[in-house]
Amino acid sequence: MSTATATADTHHDHDSHATNTGISNNKLAMWLFLSTECLLFGALISTYLLYKTRGNGDVLPTDIFDIPFTSVSSFVLLMSSLTMVLALSAVTRGEMDRGKAWLLVTAMLGGVFIGGQVYEFTSFYREGLGYTTNPAASAFYTLTGFHGVHVSLGILMLMSLWVAAQQGKLTQKNTETVEIVGLYWHFVDIVWIFIFTVIYLIPPA
Amino acid sequence: MSEATAVSETHDDHHPSDWDYVKIAGILAVLTTIEVLTYFESVFTFFETRWILLTTLFVLMVVKFWLVARMFMHLKQDKPILSQSFAAGLALATGVYLVTLFAFDFFFSA
Amino acid sequence: MTITEEPLALGSGVTFAQRPLGVLTRPQAQGGWKDWVSTVDHKKIGIMYGVAAMFFFVVGGLEALLIRTQLAFPDQGFISADLYNQIFTMHGVTMVFLFIMPLAAAFANYLIPLQIGARDVAFPRLNALSFWVWLSGAIFLNTSWIVGGGGANCGWFCYSPNSGIVFSPTHGVDFYAVGLLITGIASLVSAVNLIVTCLNMRAPGMDLMRMPVLTWMLLVTQFLLAFALPVITVALLLLLFDRTFDSQFFDPDAGADPLLWQHLFWIFGHPEVYIIILPSFGIISEIIPTFSRKPIFGYTAMVFSGIAIGFMGWGVWAHHMFVSGIGPISVAAFSMATMFIAVPTGVKILNWLTTMWGGKLHFTTAMLFATGTVAMFTIGGLSGVTHSLAPADTQQTDTYYIVAHFHYVIFGGGVLGLFGGAYFWWPKVFGHFLNEKRGKINFWLMLIGFNLTFGPMHVLGLQGMSRRIDTYSAGYGFEFWNLMATIGSYLIAISVVVFFYNVWKSKKEAVDLPPPGPDPWDARSLEWSIPSPTPEHNFDELPQVESFDHWWFQKYDIDDEGKVVRIANTDDVAQDGSATDVHLPSPSYWPLVLAIGLPLIGYGIIFNLWLCVLGGLLTGGAIYAWVLEPVDDPDAGHGHDDHHDEAAELAAVASGAGSDNEGEG
Structure with missing residues (x-):
């Protein structure tokens, strides 16, 4: 990494906006933050994988997964990445009305995903899988709950952008702000791509 | 536009x-x-x-x-350093957690 | 949809609000306490980090003295076994998280922008946030003595199931978990901030491979922090959930595996060792060349060995767990990896020695501390290699031999170097020297006391004396060396008193002494090209860097015969600090407000969830106000010289603090 960045771009006149890497501070910070998040989710995923068969005689998450249902909500989250990138694309072109619409759709798709998660948790609880039932249950709820919290924060940020745009405070100049929130949103999505396969789709041996 | x-x-x-x-x-x-x-x-x-x-x-x-x-x-489209820093986090996470799971006999249960 | 174009247009596009929540008008005052609590100046934040760290050094030191007093003689009942457990736990936690890390952060904050030729860090308000959040977490952690029924009593690594509610029924462990989560948020924010600073804010010509070794080591440290803290965050959350919400992560009866804690803790814990030691390595890499009158030997090797230590530090964590039954393959692999990590460390030691070789050595106090660091760290490193041999380690585990080893590394390698750094940069920070004579007394007392304290522990450990035991019986041959260690610990305490006396007395004497000038040590890096103490705007104009050791080459050149010749007087080439129209980021109260909210959430989790609501409102309100408040105060407006994008800065806070936060709440 060191040698790559050593080629600092040098054509910054008086403008201190130019940075050594050519990437704005905010965007670089967001990417660094996302790469640290890999370690966070990695720990939670490993914890679940280690404990997924440890039911202590009670029901396991893998016993009661509703794959068709989770597939639909996963697909909703995946498509919210498309609407997010369309929102950014519209804002980049200065089409604020279209951008706002896509931001709102993205937030709503995220909301649908969270709703699905609430439904899933409720039905699992009814089937006897409480948070304290066994290590597998604790690990499952903590992992997916953490992801849910991340999605919820993303929705909050998207709605803040939408409100700011509605008040005329978010304009084409702020493309990068939308882009950075988008980065966070896509990251939450790719974490779920991983969780969906590794936690849900791979059946117990 | x-x-x-x-x-x-x-x-x-x-x-x-x-x-x-x-x-x-x-x-x-x-x-x-x-x-x-x-x-x-x-x-x-x-x-x-x-x-x-x-x-x-x-x-x-x-x-x-x-x-x-x-x-x-x-x-x-972006500068390589972004890919590199993200790849670093991803690779590090993959590495340490795979080793951890390996130490727990996750992959080859006795 | 029409909005007026502001000259200071912000990325977020949020309009300016001087009082976003109707309270706390943006501070404008210079000087006074308001200046300190609202500052976003990296130098003031660095000083505050240093002062607070030294306060906790005293706290942790008093705890150490209690331990050593209890162990001075056999069969003593000076403190109870339970209290002893709490004291050694809090000693470790305090020294690691509340003293060495923030003291290193003090150097990082103060020096990174100066060494790379920048006016401030990339995100000044996030920098203030890091400090206040860290301080609130540190205070929170120590309030467990008062309101938590005593400190944590599970050792700084807090192994489960000992940390569970059954074996640790007081709130001590809860305070440990939440306190370290809060300080972790601070370190993570600070790490991202400083990495971006190093990568993005360098002066023209300051390529990465022209950065001083200190900046490089601090950069590696920040990467380690950024990647290690999420792991401990997860571990602490699992522990907290186990204790608070009855989850089943570490309960063997329920089929859980307590070893999971050990893995997660040490995946964080071993990089943490390098987080502690690398800043000190960087500091002595600045001091030794300066007082050897030679450039650092093998700059590239120095940088890359630091990076190599950073990488390899991730592959050795299980050597803390050789006796925990992780299996022969894991033991063999981690044993090998541990031996390999001695290689880059050895490279560093050889480079320091070859830097001194043939140099004109000036043994100032700073230089004494630096050479002391090299010598003491070498001893600690060598005893570390003996642990890498798993069969030997099986004998040494949980004995005083381990205690001796890690104190030689952390105190001998880390703390001595940081003290050296204090003597070295004191004139730059405060505009006057620390007295050299008292400094040398400070050094020798500390070095002798240190060796007298921890040297005998090697013997005690090999004799079989266990760690973490509150007393020992007479007749095992432990008496003499324990007494020596206790005497040594009081010598260290006296040396620290000498340091504080030196700080106080030197300031009083300074009025009668000539000021140090910009470059009192005839040093090499950019911070010495500006006045002492550093002016608020750092550089009058950003330097155009042409080589490594750029500042030194302003003063000297090498002639055709390879001899060093002076080409300019220091005062002629140094900046005079007279620039007046430099636009600086405006101060803000919101980092402090946000930081006050977090411990309230912590108390809420432990005692009453309603407090969480209060803390959450305070934190949330502060974030909201933070977004609405521009980075740059238009009333204090100068030019267009700043570039901090609000919303993304906030997004980073919201998601960074938030993810940890929400998990707690």
């Missing part, structure tokens, strides 16, 4: 069009469909063979992950 502005000057080269994004989403949708089909082992009996199932799922997962990071998160 392409008003070049100060903000977009860092990456205004070869940005995909909206239609490109839709196409990528289409690919993602198809891949997800294949993933979900593995659940119906009774219909697609070859997924009962575990290594075929696992290989399929992992390849699809990596491709989906890669597509979103590369295209939707614009790593393809």
